[in-house]
Amino acid sequence: MLRRTARDAKRxxxxxxxxxxxxxxxLILSAIALWGRPSLGGDGPTPTQIKEDFLEAMRxxxxxxxxEVDSAALLTVxxxxxxxxxxxxxNYLTPREYADLRQEQESEFFGVGVTINQRRGRVYVISVIPxxxxxxxxxRYGDAILAVDGQSAEGWSTQEVARRVRGERGTTVELTIExxxxxxxxxxxxxxxxxxxxxxxxAFMIRPGIGYIGLTWGFQSTTTEELDExxxxxxxxxxKALILDLRGNPxxxxxxxxxxxxxxxxxxxxxxxxxxxxxxxxxxxxxxxMEDMPMVALINRASASASEIVAGALQDHDRALIVGETxxxxxxxxxxxPLLRGAAGALVLSTARYxxxxxxxxxxxxxxxxxxxxxxxxxxxxxxxxxxxxxxxRRVYGGGGIEPDIPAPVKLDPVRQRLFGAVFEFTRxxxxxxxxxxxxxxxxxxxxxxxxxxxxxxxxxxxxxxxVAFAARRNDLGVTQxxxxxxxxxxxxxxxxxxxxxxxGIDVATRVILQSDEQIQRALxxxxxxxxxxxxxxxxxxx
Numbered sequence: 208m209l210r211r212t213a214r215d216a217k218r219x220x221x222x223x224x225x226x227x228x229x230x231x232x233x234l235i236l237s238a239i240a241l242w243g244r245p246s247l248g249g250d251g252p253t254p255t256q257i258k259e260d261f262l263e264a265m266r267x268x269x270x271x272x273x274x275e276v277d278s279a280a281l282l283t284v285x286x287x288x289x290x291x292x293x294x295x296x297x298n299y300l301t302p303r304e305y306a307d308l309r310q311e312q313e314s315e316f317f318g319v320g321v322t323i324n325q326r327r328g329r330v331y332v333i334s335v336i337p338x339x340x341x342x343x344x345x346x347r348y349g350d351a352i353l354a355v356d357g358q359s360a361e362g363w364s365t366q367e368v369a370r371r372v373r374g375e376r377g378t379t380v381e382l383t384i385e386x387x388x389x390x391x392x393x394x395x396x397x398x399x400x401x402x403x404x405x406x407x408x409x410a411f412m413i414r415p416g417i418g419y420i421g422l423t424w425g426f427q428s429t430t431t432e433e434l435d436e437x438x439x440x441x442x443x444x445x446x447k448a449l450i451l452d453l454r455g456n457p458x459x460x461x462x463x464x465x466x467x468x469x470x471x472x473x474x475x476x477x478x479x480x481x482x483x484x485x486x487x488x489x490x491x492x493x494x495x496x497m498e499d500m501p502m503v504a505l506i507n508r509a510s511a512s513a514s515e516i517v518a519g520a521l522q523d524h525d526r527a528l529i530v531g532e533t534x535x536x537x538x539x540x541x542x543x544x545p546l547l548r549g550a551a552g553a554l555v556l557s558t559a560r561y562x563x564x565x566x567x568x569x570x571x572x573x574x575x576x577x578x579x580x581x582x583x584x585x586x587x588x589x590x591x592x593x594x595x596x597x598x599x600x601r602r603v604y605g606g607g608g609i610e611p612d613i614p615a616p617v618k619l620d621p622v623r624q625r626l627f628g629a630v631f632e633f634t635r636x637x638x639x640x641x642x643x644x645x646x647x648x649x650x651x652x653x654x655x656x657x658x659x660x661x662x663x664x665x666x667x668x669x670x671x672x673x674x675v676a677f678a679a680r681r682n683d684l685g686v687t688q689x690x691x692x693x694x695x696x697x698x699x700x701x702x703x704x705x706x707x708x709x710x711x712g713i714d715v716a717t718r719v720i721l722q723s724d725e726q727i728q729r730a731l732x733x734x735x736x737x738x739x740x741x742x743x744x745x746x747x748x749x750x
Contacts, residue, residue: 261285290554295573295581296539298555305553307370308543311427317376317399321346322713323365327628330360330368331635332384334712335653340397346384348650348709349635353392354383374399387632388641406430406459408714410437413721414731418446421717422467426459426513431466438470438498448501448737450730454531458512461490461540468520469494471502471527476564478520481540483559499744501737502527503730506609507617508584511535512561518609519563525599526744528737529611530730535584536571536608538562565595567605599743615729622690627701629684633677634705642673650709663719664706666699674698 252260269276283301290297300308310316320339321332332350335342352360355371363371372380376399384393406424413419418441420434441449458464468478472492481488504527506518515534521527540559546552561569573581592606604610636642640649656662678686691698700723707716721727 286554290556294539294557295578296537296541296555297557300543300553300555302552303370305543305545307373308553310373311404311425316373316402316404317378318369318373318402319344319346319380319382319397319399320402321372323352323368323372325365326631330363330365331631334708334714334716336402336712337653339402340400342652344395344397345652346382346395347386348638348653349387349631350393351385352382353385354381356381357383376401387635387639389639405433407433407437409717410441411718412441412444412446413450413718413727416445416447417450417731417734418444418448419450419452419721419727421452422514423452423455425457426463426467428460428463430459430463431470434467434470446500448503448734449498450503450505450727451527452505452727453510453514453518454505454507454726455509456511456514457509458514458537461513461516464513464516465490465492466494468492468517470496471498471521472524473497476520476524478564479516480562480564480566481559482562483540499741501734501741503733503737504529505531505726505730506534506611507532507726508535510609511537515569515609516561516563519567519569522603522609522612523564523567523595523597525597525601525740528613528733528740529609530613530733531611531615531726532617533610534608536569536606538569538571563595563605563609565597565603567595567603568592569605569608571607599740613729613733615726617726622686623694623697625685626690626694626698629678629681629686630674630698630701630705632681632684633674634702634709636677638706638709642677645670645673648706653710653712656711656715662707662711662715663722664703666702666706670702671695671699674702 265278265281268281269278283299286299290299307316319341320336321341322334322336323330324333325331330352332341332346332348332352334348335346352368354360355368358371360368372382374380379396379398382395382397384395386393404424404427406427406429407420407422408424409419409421411419420437420441422430422434465478469492472478472494474492474495474497476492478490478492481490502521504518504521506514506529510518510531511534515537518529518534522529538561539557540561541555542558544554544556546554563569571581592604594602594604597603601612633642637645637648638650640646642648675688675691678684678691679688704716704720704723707719710716
């Protein structure tokens with residue numbers, strides 16, 4: 208998670224392009240200065256020795272290396288290598304990366320207005336935000352991004368495509384697109400404009416009296432306000448219980464995590480403890496508008512940092528039942544420190560550790576674990592940390608993320624993964640009117656559903672047979688008719704979900720997707736237990 212201070216806001220450096228060896232030296236010395244001289248004392252190298260060694264290494268590289276030397280690239284790797292020796296989360300942000308971070312924290316960026324994701328080895332447009340430049344230009348669900356500004360996107364990750372599509376306000380980006388059924392690639396030149404980046408994009412009544420709020424897009428500057436607005440809207444519809452979905456939420460700003468937790472805890476209750484090198488701070492709930500409805504929070508292996516703070520606080524105070532999978536275990540506090548000597552990059556430095564109200568360390572062990580396994584959130588096989596107790600006396604453990612009260616693991620099925628890829632490819636052609644006898648499924652532009660009946664389409668057997676025939680013609684999809692027949696209901700549901708995504712966008716289609724979500728079903732089943740927690744909460748507590 209990232210913390211910002213008033214001092215940080217005043218220390219945003221100017222941008223410099225075309226970094227050379229002189230800037231490289233300035234940046235490395237800035238990094239050294241941020242360490243502080245005391246840490247370089249004793250038997251370690253002095254600042255002068257580090258400066259001399261670095262300059263000598265750079266001189267030898269420029270003198271003897273058998274090729275072109277990019278000093279800025281060398282410096283970036285040098286600083287990142289230094290920070291990687293500390294922990295997996297300390298990092299160096301280049302000027303461009305630092306600018307992207309600040310835009311995301313303000314819940315706005317300059318782009319074209321699409322949701323993209325990688326499927327079957329390529330990055331595709333999954334949905335288009337209505338009213339944005341992408342919508343006006345005519346981008347559609349299933350468009351494969353082949354190139355950005357003439358550069359091939361082959362092998363690019365979703366993050367790399369997103370970074371290149373974003374840019375300065377008012378500038379133009381050129382996208383080369385492969386559209387299902389079109390003989391030749393299409394080219395779109397689109398002007399970048401401000402794009403809203405809400406962190407709560409799906410909130411609705413999932414069952415009579417039970418609200419669902421998907422807080423899955425991080426904790427940015429508007430998150431608490433977004434939650435308050437969605438709670439007002441859902442309470443007006445009569446919700447009596449709430450499912451708060453934190454799955455896949457990577458974290459974000461500490462003040463927003465405190466704001467979210469404060470909405471559900473009693474004033475004065477501890478939300479998180481932060482222990483740094485020299486002191487410990489306790490952050491407490493401050494809101495006077497506590498929501499005391501029964502509550503279930505969903506987490507998984509990709510729930511990290513701020514989402515773990517919220518889940519840990521709700522669990523320790525017996526305020527909500529936690530359902531799902533053990534969270535990532537990211538409990539190192541990152542402070543963003545802009546570099547001062549002539550550059551706009553920044554260090555993301557781990558300066559403290561997060562502990563839940565009961566004293567549990569959130570951070571998972573990262574020593575003697577490969578970077579690959581750590582990033583994937585794989586369990587390290589180590590025993591849990593010391594036991595702690597919730598307010599109600601339940602035993603909980605630290606040192607490995609937040610463990611759910613009700614485990615609901617997701618089993619990965621390779622066959623279903625291949626089937627999903629095949630369904631996606633089929634739907635690309637279906638919504639472009641390229642499946643014979645089903646041309647009426649063509650989608651020109653996304654729209655709002657007229658009703659819930661409009662949202663939940665029927666996938667009749669003839670459409671299933673059209674999919675079977677499509678898959679038989681496409682050897683590259685890697686699925687057999689036998690596999691399709693063995694998973695007919697899964698295929699039917701995935702076609703329903705993908706068509707809804709193409710017609711209405713991913714945020715609205717999430718309502719359809721959640722209907723077959725096994726963890727959501729387990730959360731709904733846990734609502735009666737959550738009611739009991741609330742009843743216990745209302746009882747006077749013994750001190």
